[in-house]
Amino acid sequence: MNVSISINGERITREIEPRLLLVHFIRDTPGLTGTHWGCDTSNCGACVVLLDGAPVKSCTMLAAMAEGHEIRTVESLEVDGVLDPVQKGFHELHALQCGFCTPGMMMTARGLLDENPDPTEQEIRTAISGGICRCTGYKNIVAAIRWAAEHPNGVKEEVHA
Amino acid sequence: MTVVENLPSPQTERPIGFGRLKRKEDARFIRGKGTYLDDIRLPGMVHGAMLRSPFAHARIVSIDTSRALAHPNVAAVVTAKDLETLGLAWMPTISYDTQAVLAGDKVRFQGQEVAFVIATDEYSANDALSLIDVEYEPLPAVVNARKALDPDAPLIRDDKAGQRDNLASPLWEAGDQEATDRAFAEADTVVSRDIIYPRCHPAPLETCGMIADFNPETGQLDIYNGNQAPHAHRTVYAHVAGLAEHMIRIRCQDIGGGFGNKVPVYPGYVCAIAGSIVAGVPVKWVENRSENLMSTGFARDYVMHAEMCSKDGKITGLRVDVIADHGAFDSTAQPTKFPAGFFHIVCGSYDLQAAHVQVKAVYTNKAPGGVAYRCSFRITEAVYLVERMVDALALEMDVDPIDLRMRSFIKPEQFPYETTTGWTYDSGNYAETMRVAMEIAGYEDLRREQAEKRARGELMGIGVSFFTEGVGAGPRKHMDILGLAMNDGADLRIHPSGKAVVSISAQTQGQGHETTFAQIVAEELGIPPEDVEVRHGDTDRSPYGLGTYGSRSTPVSGGAVAIVSRKVRDKARLIAATMLEARPEDLAWEKGRWYVKGDPEKGVLIEEIAERAYNGEELPEGMEGGLDAQVIYDPPNLTYPYGAYIAVVDIDPDTAHVTVRRFIAVDDCGVRINPMIVDGQIHGGLAEGVGIALMEVITFDDEGNCLNSSFMDYLIPTALECPDFELGETVTPCPHHPLGAKGVGESPNVGSPPAIVNAVIDALHATHGVDHIDMPCTPARVWAAMQGRPAPPQ
């Protein structure tokens, strides 16, 4: 079947099998391997993207189900060289180590802050409880999201290796 | 050991050298531009999928691949018969055993590899698995390590000539049995416990996988793989597959966590390589999460019996007996001379009179492995054992568990300290670290709060653990893996512009090496870290070494980088002397600059020296141009980081649900290159400890069915189960390490489970008489302990 899905504001049209999962549709798109997967049972959150602004687990959606909706992936966070406060916060507060859970965590954070711009620590922990991180113990992720809440304006700064 | 300055460069506010520096590698990860294994697509690439055994123990009667081969998208189906013609049906393990790549005669654990499908795409490969018809004849299975050596236990390794039972590794001993018997005979108090460290799993968020790309025209085998020891793997593949080692290139790009899970060579890798050699196209194999949990290197599974004794208020003796469950094949990873890893560091942080340890390993019908998950080669098991026993002894002696530790600690003046089981601890001031932890925790206040709560029927526990571990394997005369000495190399090249490239053997899986190793060069040479490129993960572009696990990166590769930087600095001194028309001995160093002693205006920057090294101007007599150096570092000893941990738990008296309210961790890992990264490593390991103590476990039923083969059943803590960790530090430099650093990655996983379990028992002892509980402390198991009933079956 033919599907046409809006990802990061761009319409992507492709012939797919109905069973193709959204996460695979995204990852098969050139330049969009930032959305990861880490389990078979919708537990780990590595695949989280925004669907009409709300975090969803893209491994538990068919690509076909995303037609007619707006998908945003991690690649959409930086705009014209300006990092999203979430990205900046993760870098400032050392909220990533291996980086594998990071896109899912950041998109979850982005969804949270868009709805609740001033979350408490408990609200942050609850919001990210659908994702697993093996590296950071979550402490710095929580601090990074708080930082992003406190610094809501994107900062055009060089973050390069 | 050279004392290293820690001064920021005058030109910039960012540290040039040690200090809290934000990570260079973040740039790609925060943009979703990491390159993990499954992100890599090569032209003409095909996909592999593995058919696995549903039975824990069964004879294979027949395998019919015809229906799978008839699938239009299937290119090949590989079975043991096919691998036999290539000599690849079995492969050697790190423990000098053999492991089936694909099962031929029998399957020996649920999830064992039986056939490998190669198809055009992942979905078709998965479909084809259900088109392979295997007829099995189930056999009785043994999944309990204690039963594995029963005379009527089914024989698992009937493939090994002369194997009559399920003993995987003969009895291994350390310490002095006679001296230990004497200590126990003279003791005032003796306690004993049966303690299990259950099977758990490192479960990194990225599963294991490989792309193998063999070019039949050139004979080059390109491998993309997330593994923790690329050079060692290359050597193994050369032996196993009979390939020329110099024609194998392994590239580990970004790895989504390792924790020891990505150390072994897995059958899927060998099948991908075999597939690519035969088909001449790239073959990608990526395991799913069930495969990861069911078949890859698990951790722990130690069944232990221990006794500990004290005299005059001080711990004097320890004896430990261990049955180690290695699964169906002995593939544990540890240095050759240490079949039980470093378990015999179990004498811990105490000035014991004597200790005796014996470990034997058995086969069971479970996945192979055992050494993984930040274990420091079994030190997690050892520290768990000794710290549980110290608390058991404190209970029996009716003394505060911290007081007993303080009285029994090795004292600062006793270092370097030789333990009764043959370790030489380098440096330590244990009491100081313990005091810092008590202060951060507010220990006295916590005890007061506990008493008040107890009076109201509320259950609160305070648990302590103190650990000394040994990391940084290791000296070549003692430590090799598969005959490969555990040394690491470092190559440093300074370009004419003063920019540097340092190539290292260590293999990051998130530890921040692109930043910390640049910081070492920065510290030694004064070149800003952003001008130092750290090269790693490519066997063609990095020096031979044994990779990253066992917290060895800083102790070994870090030592190598420090020494190679000093070699460059020494050469730079000679060039500087020529530039300044002075004698080398008249020059002094400040970070980034050689200058004339007594005339500090007269100096040259390292960048200027670099330019001189390459331009046509005069160089010292006999010196070659360029500013490069190369070393292989052979550490003189392990390093011995240590720490004091305190856990505070609350237990619901009716539901028995345990919450870790606070966790205080004071680590002493010597000099800290980047405190931000050190803290991050500790946070992560503590979260793993919360998981292991409360919820992570791999269990089996009597037929050998794995009951925790997905993230629905293998539970990993979320942000809601982890407290806001409170960290402290003490710094006791390592006297033999070039930087005084010790390494820290595994310490938090080593030290945290016993603190939490000790806290649970502390909450329940006075009111419910609980004096032991095995992990995980799930509500059901805690409740059973509170009722005095035996723990539910594992």
Place this chain on the structure above:
Amino acid sequence: MQTPAAFDYERATSVDGVIASLQKTGAGARVIAGGHSLLPMMKLRLANPTHLIDINDLGELSFIREQDGEIRIGALTRHVDLLKSELLARTFPIFRDAETVIADPVVRNRGTIGGSLCQADAAEDLSAVCSAVKADVVIRGAAGERRVSMEEFHVGPYTTAVGDAELLTEVRIPVRPGAGSAHEKVERRAGDWAIAAASAAVWIEDGRIAEAGVALSAVGLTTIHLSRAEELLRGQAPSPELFAQAGEIASSDCSPTADGRGPVDYKRHLAGVLTTRALTRASERARSQGVGA
């Protein structure tokens, strides 16, 4: 990753269209809404429908409103909306209790009440919640609509009264004065299935329990409806002793099986403890009704 077997897919545009498709396709067809029960099962090849009917566009099935003395919830209402609903928080705070501990916030953005109820997993929280608040469900088929009590709805493990060519469309809860409700759950980790959970609702008039609803999750082959406990409670004044007795009935009337979450004796114990706690909180809320949860 594990991937599902192949199937045909259609996007429904009307409820009647769904029913017609179900009739036409027969046994191999499944309806998919949030998909967080069905898709994982399909990936593990435990469910292999040949035809999926995606009902996510049926916005007319997503609502929470008060109408004709009932709270009516459309079957396609997402967990997140049940959690946020102020109407529900005011009238039946048991929903907010349960939703706080159902799966995780990201899954709650997609999963629906209809999907949860029709999955009929005994450990599923909303089934017990709906049982406790005396909900009926509305099922539509080719023959029209029928209204079914939760007792009739729960046929067996993973089996409901919804027929092959029928669709669950609505949950209806009668609004009566004096209501208080609560849900108590113990899990090994956030987002996990319950080891045991208790849902309780009471309607208190003149200091006595005029009506009670008590149901348990995860301690039987299906949702346990504690009718004996309800009988005990009816007509009585709330008291700790009464609720402790109800807890004892809960312990004995459930039929848990031993598994990784716990052995039988612990689950029975939990059923009792949580029933007592849920009833206590429900009755406190009934007393302070209108002041908030």
